[in-house]
Amino acid sequence: MKYNTMSDAIKSKVIGVDVRVARTTLAVVDQRGNILATDSFPTTDYPDVNNFLTILSERIVMIAENNGGFENIRSVGISAPSSNYMTGCIENAGNIPWKGIIPLAAMLRDRIGLAVALGNDAHITALGEHVYGAAHGMQNFIVVSLGHGGLGSCLFCNGIPHLGTNGSAGEMGHTCIVDGGRLCNCGSRGCLEAYVADRGIVQTAKEMMDETGQATMMHEAKELSPKAIAECCKKGDELAIEVFRRTGEILGLGLANVASILDPEAIILADEPTEVFKWLIGPTKDSFDRHVFQNIKDKVKLVVSELKSDERDVLGAAALAWTVKEYSLFK
Numbered sequence: 001m002k003y004n005t006m007s008d009a010i011k012s013k014v015i016g017v018d019v020r021v022a023r024t025t026l027a028v029v030d031q032r033g034n035i036l037a038t039d040s041f042p043t044t045d046y047p048d049v050n051n052f053l054t055i056l057s058e059r060i061v062m063i064a065e066n067n068g069g070f071e072n073i074r075s076v077g078i079s080a081p082s083s084n085y086m087t088g089c090i091e092n093a094g095n096i097p098w099k100g101i102i103p104l105a106a107m108l109r110d111r112i113g114l115a116v117a118l119g120n121d122a123h124i125t126a127l128g129e130h131v132y133g134a135a136h137g138m139q140n141f142i143v144v145s146l147g148h149g150g151l152g153s154c155l156f157c158n159g160i161p162h163l164g165t166n167g168s169a170g171e172m173g174h175t176c177i178v179d180g181g182r183l184c185n186c187g188s189r190g191c192l193e194a195y196v197a198d199r200g201i202v203q204t205a206k207e208m209m210d211e212t213g214q215a216t217m218m219h220e221a222k223e224l225s226p227k228a229i230a231e232c233c234k235k236g237d238e239l240a241i242e243v244f245r246r247t248g249e250i251l252g253l254g255l256a257n258v259a260s261i262l263d264p265e266a267i268i269l270a271d272e273p274t275e276v277f278k279w280l281i282g283p284t285k286d287s288f289d290r291h292v293f294q295n296i297k298d299k300v301k302l303v304v305s306e307l308k309s310d311e312r313d314v315l316g317a318a319a320l321a322w323t324v325k326e327y328s329l330f331k
């Protein structure tokens, strides 16, 4: 078999793209998962998706040309909020400005002439953990991303992500944990996310400050955030510690319900800063142990991810890029 023309050459690299609310990061990644180069730009500068795609295409071509040539890039994988792998579309995103259904994968493919796969951010985080992190070698596990963007989750069954009938599986953040409870961003009431993601933790802190009138350093925080509350915990602030106790109680209950249904090897918690997990993980484990089906208690591992989230997500997006069929206008 001849192996000397451009079209027959094995393409040895992919590009991983991580689209977040504030910044978009892209990286050239080789077959072994080495990041060869990265670039980034503010997502917020491009409220029109067409302008976003123009700059993204330019940056992809530039980074490829500077790292072995565009002709060696096999495909592109993208991580973005509210995305659906099955349709290649961003679907009704709540926290980025491109509204409605955006066929991002097809739009980028048409601009750069390479195969493009799109996955939602929770799916990509789980892929990153599976290939490079705490879930390496596991067949059945759940990755829960917790933080600024809410609560995302993705479950792997028998080594592959379970995407559901419509590509929307894993919305653990919008399972109801308090009937008639807090109003969630999704429009429903009492969702898990409304209590345990960043906004929920801050709301709990504010409610507790109002209810108890107890002295707390949280009053002095310039802007109350889970990180600022963790800082108060470090200084021995009882009320701040109680905020994470209440949050952990609810998170442990939510995770236990899912673990009892699925019996996974592990649940991996990702994305909150280490100092937040330091205060949240103990109460979460206590609650999890009390609520999970007792035959699997002590068997399901509850662990905190040790990967750097920005690196993990471009690597996860690169792992997704290897799964799509190659595309060329000329084949």
Ligand SMILES: [Zn+2]
Pocket: 173, 174, 184, 185, 186, 187, 188, 191, 193
């Ligand atoms: Zn919700």
